[in-house]
Amino acid sequence: MHLPPEIPCQVCETPAHGNHFGAMTCRACSAFFRRAIIDKSEDGFSCLRGNGKCQVKNLGKFYCKKCRLKKCYQMGMDPKNIQHNRDKIKTPPTLLPQTISTLVGRPSYIIHCSPLSHTSKKSIVDVTYLIDKASECLDYGPQLLNNEMKILERMYMANEFLEAFEASEFSNFSKNLTQIPVIDKQFFMHFWEVDFLKTAKWLSYLDGFQNIPRVVQIQILMTTWHLRARLDRLCRTAKLRRKMKIGENDFMIGSNSCLDLKTCKLDVSWCTDYPNEQIQFFIEGSDDWVHNEVVDQLEDLNPSDIEISFMTCQFYIIKIKKYLIIQRE
Structure with a gap:
């Protein structure tokens, strides 16, 4: 479902892209909410100002993750609406290669889809x-x-x-x-x-x-x-x-x-x-x-x-x- 650009995201006020987890939001806020729940990163969030009242600073940017997540909940985004185990990874998690994403503990950086080109071509940048x-x-x-x-x-x-x-x-x-x-x-x-x-x-x-x-x-x-x-x-x-x-x-x-x-x-x-x-x-x-x-x-x-x-x-x-x-x- 796509919305006309004049309908704002209920979280950050940039143009919304659809109904995500119970609220009309942009894709960025949808991805943020999903990462916070699936990765359980919300446990480590703390308010930058310490008062739990941080607002959108500019251009839809929330520099405080805790307050951004708080507003997601306030707008009706529900963790129960997240579809788990839908990512297209055929290899069991225990056998995932030691990529940069898994090494530094940021699995949300892995793109769970195939590129348009299905070749085995690799890009090598020589900086020796x-x-x-x-x-x-x-x-x-x-x-x-x-x-x-x-x-x-x-x-x-x-x-x-x-x-x-x-x-x-x-x-x-x-x-x-x-x-x-x-x-x-x-x-x-x-x-x-x-x-x-x-x-x-x-x-x-x-x-x-x-x-x-x-x-x-x-x-x-x-x-x-x-x-x-x-x-x-x-x-x-x-x-x-x-x-x-x-x-x-x-x-x-x-x-x-x-x-x-x-x-x-x-x-x-x-x-x-x-x-x-x-x-x-x-x-x-x-x-x-x-x-x-x-x-x-x-x-x-x-x-x-x-x-x-x-x-x-x-x-x-x-x-x-x-x-x-x-x-x-």
Whole structure:
């Protein structure tokens, strides 16, 4: 059943797509409700404001999952209306392959349908060249280290150098804020390289990191580069939103690049046979990929640059300590 676009979703007020579990809602709110019930993730929800009265912020976005679920119930959505065991998975759950989705405990990311193309074609993206580039970057910090500086001051200075590094190494760097219209292969390849190499340079400033064998340095880099990059984007977005230099829909991707969460398009045709519409359905209405909840919290917290450096360092210090413990054993 499809509804005319003027009928709003009873939960988030964006155009509704039909009756889902007892209420007229959009597909995003329907998927959110189903995930919360089936995955039992509602048990871990907590109100961001602490008063249980969070409202839709803008463009149908609920940044508080607990209050969003509360409104689902208020509008009449009933867990009894969910059809269990209807997903088209022939393999028993115990035999599911260790995919990213099952590994990180997010089975809702698995698309339970066949792509239009039934070929065995696989998309392989070769990024091994980044390892050689990163190895050179790991020697960057010691050339500029000042042993008299405290660790947080040094890591703050590392962030300053990274801005200059991005401007000098990547020709499309601009001082003016650039809006990214499409998230496509060029987008991913460019920002993977930027984030990977910036993290390698940042790690070269970290105390004790140079004492670790190069092969282990690379392993740490490969498993953590996206985390440093994500924290950097979250903090950068929160800071600029707080200063009202970007809008509520803008999310910072690079030093001077952002995307509009409302208008930016997704193109995954280069790496999957699934239509863009199906992929978009599974991220529609979800803030997981940009973590708007965290951006809101960082806006309220308003950490200084030194405090942000501390937050980032803590993660890597734990990683290095684990490595040293394993070596002693």
